[in-house]
Amino acid sequence: MEINTLLQKFEEEKITSIDLKFVDLNGELRKVTISKDIFNEKIVEKGVGFDGSSVTGFRKVSAGDLVLIPDLESFYIEPFSETKVASFFCFIKEADTREQFPDDPRYLAKKVSKVLIKSKVADEILFAPEFEFYIFSKAEYDIKDNYSFFFVDTEEGYWNSGEIEEGAYLPIEQGKGYHKALPLDRYFDLREEIVSMMRTLDIQFKYHHHEVGSPSQHEIEVPLTEMFKSAENSVLIKYIVKNVARKYNLLATFMPKPLPSDSGSGLHCHIQLKKNGRNVLYNKRNYGNLSEVALNFIGGILHHGRSLCAFTNPSVNSFKRLVPGFEAPTKLFFSIGNRSAAIRIPKYANSEDDLRFEFRTPDGTCNPFFAFPAIVMAGFDGIKKKINPTKMGYGPFNMNVFDLKEKERNKIKSIPESFEEALNCLESDNKYLVEDGVFSEHLVDAYITTKRREIESFKKSIDPLEFRLYFNC
Numbered sequence: 351m352e353i354n355t356l357l358q359k360f361e362e363e364k365i366t367s368i369d370l371k372f373v374d375l376n377g378e379l380r381k382v383t384i385s386k387d388i389f390n391e392k393i394v395e396k397g398v399g400f401d402g403s404s405v406t407g408f409r410k411v412s413a414g415d416l417v418l419i420p421d422l423e424s425f426y427i428e429p430f431s432e433t434k435v436a437s438f439f440c441f442i443k444e445a446d447t448r449e450q451f452p453d454d455p456r457y458l459a460k461k462v463s464k465v466l467i468k469s470k471v472a473d474e475i476l477f478a479p480e481f482e483f484y485i486f487s488k489a490e491y492d493i494k495d496n497y498s499f500f501f502v503d504t505e506e507g508y509w510n511s512g513e514i515e516e517g518a519y520l521p522i523e524q525g526k527g528y529h530k531a532l533p534l535d536r537y538f539d540l541r542e543e544i545v546s547m548m549r550t551l552d553i554q555f556k557y558h559h560h561e562v563g564s565p566s567q568h569e570i571e572v573p574l575t576e577m578f579k580s581a582e583n584s585v586l587i588k589y590i591v592k593n594v595a596r597k598y599n600l601l602a603t604f605m606p607k608p609l610p611s612d613s614g615s616g617l618h619c620h621i622q623l624k625k626n627g628r629n630v631l632y633n634k635r636n637y638g639n640l641s642e643v644a645l646n647f648i649g650g651i652l653h654h655g656r657s658l659c660a661f662t663n664p665s666v667n668s669f670k671r672l673v674p675g676f677e678a679p680t681k682l683f684f685s686i687g688n689r690s691a692a693i694r695i696p697k698y699a700n701s702e703d704d705l706r707f708e709f710r711t712p713d714g715t716c717n718p719f720f721a722f723p724a725i726v727m728a729g730f731d732g733i734k735k736k737i738n739p740t741k742m743g744y745g746p747f748n749m750n751v752f753d754l755k756e757k758e759r760n761k762i763k764s765i766p767e768s769f770e771e772a773l774n775c776l777e778s779d780n781k782y783l784v785e786d787g788v789f790s791e792h793l794v795d796a797y798i799t800t801k802r803r804e805i806e807s808f809k810k811s812i813d814p815l816e817f818r819l820y821f822n823c
Contacts, residue, residue: 351422353391359425360386360436369428369437370398370418373455374405375800376664377717379585382418383435394420399445408453415445421456424582426551430593439582453793455719459578461788462723468786471643471733472623472630476574477722478556478706479584482615483604483714485537485566485595498814502608504566505536522564524612530560537600541568544594551590553583563613574622574706577726581718584617588714604714606663607670614671614678617662617714619725620696622706623647632702637746638686638695639705648684648693648707649739650732650782651725652763655682655692655711659765660776661724662712664801666769666808671713674752679710682763683745690750692765711765720797723788731782770805773798 359365368389371381382400384393396417403414420438428435442454450457466472484504491500503510508524522534532538538560545555554573561567570591575583588604595602607614623630623643633641640648651658663672674680684693684707694708712721731737739745743761751759766772777798783789 351425353394353422356422356425356436357389360389363427363434363436365427365434365436367433367435368420369435370420370440371437372418372440372442373585373717373719375408375453375455375717375797377455377585377715377719379589380405381437386436394422396448397440397443402442402451416451417443417445417448419443419448429547429550429590452790453796455717456582458788458793459581459719459723461786462577462726465726465730465786465788469730469733471730472625474624475577475726476622476624476706477577477580478572478574478620479580479712479718480616480618480620481570481572481584481587481591481604481714482561482617483568483591483602484563484608484615485540485568486601486603486608487599489601489603493811498812502565506534507565509565524564525562527560527564527567527613528562535560537566537568540594540598540600541570543597544591545570547590547594548587551586553586561613561615563609563615565609565612567613567615574620577722581722584718606665606668606672606713606715610670615714616671616678616710617712617716619709619712619722620706621709621725621729629702629705631707632705634702639700640695640707643733644705644707645739646733646735646737647729648732649737649742649744650729650735651709652682652684652692652739652744653732653737653742654728654779654782655763656766656772656775657779658724658728659711659772660769660798660801662709662716662721663765663772664717664721664769665713665715666805668713668715669766669768669772672711672765680765681751681759682765683747683751684739685746685748688748688750690752691745691747724783727783727785727788731785769801773801773805 365386367383368386369381369383371379374380397419399417401414402408402416418440420440424439426437428437441457442451444451486502486504488503506522508521511521522530541558545558548555556571556573558570561569591602604615631641631644632639671678672680679690679692682692685691686695687697688694692711694710699706751762766775780794784791
C-alpha cells in the first residue's frame with residue numbers, strides 16, 4: 351500500500367495514533383505507539399528506534415539499538431482500542447545501517463519463500479493451525495521462598511458440582527467436554543465474538559467448538575493459508591482471544607498443560623504444498639494418496655522431529671502435555687486417522703484438492719515465525735535427501751502403538767522427554783535449519799542459550815508435590 355493512500359485512509363478513519371508491532375524471540379507481540387502526525391515517508395524509510403537489549407534474546411546492552419520499519423502491507427485498524435489506532439507489523443533493522451536485523455522472526459519466516467523457489471518442488475506452502483485454549487474466570491499464582499501455588503476456576507469446572515448458588519455453576523463432567531452444546535457450553539457467545547473479530551482483520555475460520563477439557567477448553571480452526579500469513583494470523587488470533595476474554599473479565603491461556611488431569615492444548619498444524627495451483631502431496635496410487643514428495647517431506651519432519659521440538663514445543667510445560675498413552679503424540683510416526691501419531695493423514699481429506707497432513711506435536715507456546723519455517727526446513731531436507739519414512743522406521747502404524755509390547759514400541763523413535771533434552775537435540779541437529787541462510791547459526795545459539803536460562807529457573811524452584819512426597823522422609 352502506498353504511503354499517500356495510507357495517509358488519506360488515516361484522515362477518513364480519523365486515526366489518532368499508530369501502533370508499530372513486532373514479535374520477540376518467544377513469539378510475544380510487542381509494540382510502540384506513535385502519533386499520526388509524525389507518520390511520513392521518513393518513518394517508513396528510517397523507522398522508529400527501540401532498545402533491543404530489553405527484548406529477550408535480541409541484543410546485549412552494549413549494542414542494543416534497533417529500529418522498527420512498518421510493513422505497509424500489514425495495515426489494519428486496532429480492534430481493541432477505544433480510540434482509532436492504525437496498526438502495522440514491522441521489520442526490525444539495524445539502527446545505524448538500516449540493514450535487516452537477521453534474527454527478526456518475521457524476516458526469518460519471509461526467507462522460506464527463497465527455499466521454495468530453489469526447490470522447484472513447490473511454489474506455495476500452506477498451514478492451517480488448530481488453536482486450542484482454556485478460558486478461566488480466575489487465575490492466581492505466585493512463587494516465594496516460603497510458598498508457591500496456582501489456583502484457577504471456571505463456571506464449567508467439574509470441581510464446582512457441589513455448589514448450590516442459584517444458576518451460578520453449570521459444570522461439565524471431567525473429560526466430557528468435546529462438542530458440548532448450550533447451555534453446558536457457557537462460552538459459545540464469546541467464541542462467536544472472537545471469530546467475528548477475526549473477520550474484521552480478514553482472518554477466516556472453519557469452525558469453533560468446545561474441546562475435550564471440560565473445565566472450559568475451546569478450539570478454533572482456520573482454513574489453509576500461505577505459511578507467512580498463517581504465522582502472522584496465529585499471533586493475531588492469540589491476541590484476539592486474550593483481548594475478547596478480558597472484555598468479559600475472563601482469562602484465556604494457550605498454556606499446553608494448565609490442569610494436571612485434563613486435556614492439554616496443542617497447535618496441530620495441517621500442511622499442504624502446491625505448485626502451479628496443484629497439490630503436490632497427492633498420488634492416488636500410494637498409501638494415503640501420498641506422493642513421493644509428501645512421503646519425503648513427512649520423512650524429513652519425523653527424522654528431525656526431536657530437534658524440531660525445541661521450536662514447536664518451547665517450554666517446560668510443553669512436555670507435561672506430551673506424555674505417553676494419550677492423544678498428544680510422543681512417538682514419531684505417520685498414519686491415516688491415528689491421533690496418537692505425530693503426523694496424521696485425515697481420512698476425510700483424501701481428494702486431490704483436500705489432501706493434507708497434520709503435524710500434531712506443536713503447541714501454543716511456540717513462536718510461529720520460528721516453528722513454521724523450522725517444520726518446512728525439516729520437510730525440504732527430507733525431499734532433498736529422499737528420506738523414506740517407512741524405510742526409516744517411521745510407519746505407517748495404524749494401530750495404537752501403546753498397545754504394542756514394550757520391546758516393539760521402543761523401536762519407534764520418540765520425541766524428547768523434556769524441553770532440556772529437546773534443546774540438546776537442537777544443538778546437535780540444526781544443519782537443516784541454517785541451510786540457505788533461513789536460520790542463522792547465531793540465532794540458533796542465542797535461542798538455545800536464552801531457553802536454557804529459562805530451564806535453570808525451574809531447577810531452582812520447589813514443587814508443592816515434593817513436600818507431599820518427601821517432607822516426612
